[in-house]
Amino acid sequence: MTEQLVGRIGVESLTRFCIEAMMRVGVSAHDAKITADALVTTETWGVHTHGTKLLPGYIRRLKGGGLCVDNPPTVSSEGPAWALVDGGSSLGQVTSVFAMRKAIEKAKSAGIGYAGVFNSCHYGAAGYYSWLAANEGLIGLSMANDWPTVAAPGSRKAVTGSNPLAFAIPGGEADPIMLDISTGAVAGGKVYAAQKLGKPIPDNWIVGPDGLPTTDLSLFPDQASLQPMAGHKGYGLALLIESLSALLTGAAMTYNVGFWMKDDPSTHTNHGAAFIALDVEAMTSLPNFYGRVESLIQEIHDAPKAKGSERIFLPGEMECDKRRIALQDGIDLPEDVRMVLKEMADLLGLKYEELG
Amino acid sequence: MTEQLVGRIGVESLTRFCIEAMMRVGVSAHDAKITADALVTTETWGVHTHGTKLLPGYIRRLKGGGLCVDNPPTVSSEGPAWALVDGGSSLGQVTSVFAMRKAIEKAKSAGIGYAGVFNSCHYGAAGYYSWLAANEGLIGLSMANDWPTVAAPGSRKAVTGSNPLAFAIPGGEADPIMLDISTGAVAGGKVYAAQKLGKPIPDNWIVGPDGLPTTDLSLFPDQASLQPMAGHKGYGLALLIESLSALLTGAAMTYNVGFWMKDDPSTHTNHGAAFIALDVEAMTSLPNFYGRVESLIQEIHDAPKAKGSERIFLPGEMECDKRRIALQDGIDLPEDVRMVLKEMADLLGLKYEELG
Numbered sequence: 001m002t003e004q005l006v007g008r009i010g011v012e013s014l015t016r017f018c019i020e021a022m023m024r025v026g027v028s029a030h031d032a033k034i035t036a037d038a039l040v041t042t043e044t045w046g047v048h049t050h051g052t053k054l055l056p057g058y059i060r061r062l063k064g065g066g067l068c069v070d071n072p073p074t075v076s077s078e079g080p081a082w083a084l085v086d087g088g089s090s091l092g093q094v095t096s097v098f099a100m101r102k103a104i105e106k107a108k109s110a111g112i113g114y115a116g117v118f119n120s121c122h123y124g125a126a127g128y129y130s131w132l133a134a135n136e137g138l139i140g141l142s143m144a145n146d147w148p149t150v151a152a153p154g155s156r157k158a159v160t161g162s163n164p165l166a167f168a169i170p171g172g173e174a175d176p177i178m179l180d181i182s183t184g185a186v187a188g189g190k191v192y193a194a195q196k197l198g199k200p201i202p203d204n205w206i207v208g209p210d211g212l213p214t215t216d217l218s219l220f221p222d223q224a225s226l227q228p229m230a231g232h233k234g235y236g237l238a239l240l241i242e243s244l245s246a247l248l249t250g251a252a253m254t255y256n257v258g259f260w261m262k263d264d265p266s267t268h269t270n271h272g273a274a275f276i277a278l279d280v281e282a283m284t285s286l287p288n289f290y291g292r293v294e295s296l297i298q299e300i301h302d303a304p305k306a307k308g309s310e311r312i313f314l315p316g317e318m319e320c321d322k323r324r325i326a327l328q329d330g331i332d333l334p335e336d337v338r339m340v341l342k343e344m345a346d347l348l349g350l351k352y353e354e355l356g
Numbered sequence: 357m358t359e360q361l362v363g364r365i366g367v368e369s370l371t372r373f374c375i376e377a378m379m380r381v382g383v384s385a386h387d388a389k390i391t392a393d394a395l396v397t398t399e400t401w402g403v404h405t406h407g408t409k410l411l412p413g414y415i416r417r418l419k420g421g422g423l424c425v426d427n428p429p430t431v432s433s434e435g436p437a438w439a440l441v442d443g444g445s446s447l448g449q450v451t452s453v454f455a456m457r458k459a460i461e462k463a464k465s466a467g468i469g470y471a472g473v474f475n476s477c478h479y480g481a482a483g484y485y486s487w488l489a490a491n492e493g494l495i496g497l498s499m500a501n502d503w504p505t506v507a508a509p510g511s512r513k514a515v516t517g518s519n520p521l522a523f524a525i526p527g528g529e530a531d532p533i534m535l536d537i538s539t540g541a542v543a544g545g546k547v548y549a550a551q552k553l554g555k556p557i558p559d560n561w562i563v564g565p566d567g568l569p570t571t572d573l574s575l576f577p578d579q580a581s582l583q584p585m586a587g588h589k590g591y592g593l594a595l596l597i598e599s600l601s602a603l604l605t606g607a608a609m610t611y612n613v614g615f616w617m618k619d620d621p622s623t624h625t626n627h628g629a630a631f632i633a634l635d636v637e638a639m640t641s642l643p644n645f646y647g648r649v650e651s652l653i654q655e656i657h658d659a660p661k662a663k664g665s666e667r668i669f670l671p672g673e674m675e676c677d678k679r680r681i682a683l684q685d686g687i688d689l690p691e692d693v694r695m696v697l698k699e700m701a702d703l704l705g706l707k708y709e710e711l712g
Contacts, residue, residue: 077639079466079467079638080436080437080465080466080467081436081437081466081467081468081469082466082467082468082634082638082639084639106437109436110436110438110466111435111436111437111438111470112437112438112468112469112470112632113437113468114467114468114634116639139599139600139604141596151662152659152668153668153669154661154662154665154666154667154668154669155656155659155660155661155662155665155668156659156660156661156662156663156665157659157660159656159659159668167592167596167599169595169599169603177595177599179588179589179592179593179595179596181589181592181593185586207662210662210663211660211661211662211663211665212662229586229589230541230585230586230589230590232535232671233535233537233585233586234586235671236523236535236537236671237537239525239533239535239652239670239671240497240523240525240535242652243495243523243525244495244634247525247645247648247649247652248495248634248636248639248640248645249639250640253648253651253652254652254655255655276468278438278470278600278604280604282435282438283433283438283440283472283604283605284604284606289603289604292603292609293603295609296595296598296603296609296610299515299610299611300508300511300515303508303511303512303513303515304511304512304513304567305510305511305512305567306507306510306511306512306563306566306567306568307512307566307567307568309510309511309512309567310510311510312508312509312510312511312515313509313510314595315588315591315595
């Protein structure tokens, strides 16, 4: 491996690389740019499980035809504060950005806006879309369903997807307060990363084929399922997300959602997703709101620390810190991501070495 | 204690008792009926920590003037799909029902509706309000902030309230899918119930004065705080709830919220809350939606069971089962609730014995 492959990789360079990879399989420059921005922004936050390592899976479906390059998302029906978006099996990122922009547009005229999505695919990091809303001074929420990988309390196999939920609260001069969580005990991506790296996992991540806790990584995902976050709480939230993303939108539900990483790449996955935006400015003045956000942040920073703890982070604060460093010094991609990108580059005839 | 006090108590009888108690301290029949319905419905679900045992605390504030009997909630500002509601320091239930009805009204015209609340008080079970929406064929969400009792990861004392989150998905002929959770590891009410009953608690419920886990119940709430649900996830969700309930509405935040159970009863607590409704019928046909809900329920019921497990429950299913029994046979109130109601009856000159 050359020296360039172990140093930090520039944000622009990585973005260009991703755009080039997608364009090689027929994605328009416009759509490739949107998708690359979502993936690379996620990398800048240090969320490497949901960044560029997803790209080879998308490329596989783009080549197979399960992801379309010429069928852009459209609004299939809408009202004053809502829209249903037919993703047309375009890249999940393209459809999700389109839908979040629609939710923002509705919120700007009605105060709150909901955009529900069907015929989409895996959308990467949920938090990217809520962050888009916060960048425009709106509160954003983002969620999606997926092929089941998470057991319910009392079930032997998976019942829901790891259905992520994200939000972002705009902070004005301050960083947004933002969270992006799986409703499983951990994201499936973390289990795959542990598999790839051969790292052991604790016994509260997955259940084995009898529905009881196990640490045997090799069982996942065929013989094992993720545990839900906080038991019945995560299970319940996963069903809320399933409802807003799929029950209401007409997207596939549970096992009818395609397994984007492993299924026949010529098939459409029909993922669902939901985006909600609230327009702060419709309800209060932005300076007043930002003042209140800053005061909340200050209060939490100033709160007395637990024994052994030096700092209390706001949700998203670590990610924003990492992003500042990444924008300046480049991204320190972990080994598993580098390996995946190198393989993809070889496959597409791209020069991975020029990334450095 | 007479025999009547240990048997099941009829729903109508308990409702009348609560109405009478509130009317004794000046609450209108209209408001007393709304509040009693919220408290007693919660009892029928078996959620005894958030039912009628809250009433003596409300009575104390009603007598002290911190809760007003003649200052009904009003819409302070509104738009096509949103409203901000000034609770006027009326009973939290009265304001919250008013606000959820407003969110429903907005949703029926715009597809989705948000009602944010300030100048409210403790609102009991979050799930009552989302259930109201589901009863009308809408998806409902309900959340509220509260005086801090939950620590953040790394904090020594509480940083957020146990900020509850509830939702309900209408099921047509089927029970609604509904969840009502604290974003703390457990609801504060459960810790108080354990204190009252002298029951031990596990070490993942609270942290002591050093911010580390403890099982010493006597420390709560002055020297101990609840742990957040699933660590940073519950902490993050609590801040989302704080944002929609208070940052956006102008309600008090964190330690500026009154501690309704213990503070001077002449003061207003200025709790915030938020209600969101989505009108299913605006986006799809109700029969189609209900068919999809029923198919989801069936799939979960039919999923293979974990070793040792006999049934997989939908969120809210146990509560709906209990409610059917309660409506037919009465409510089996636990000892701590009975004690509290008896004390209150004595104080107000009500005949608790006639409840049976």
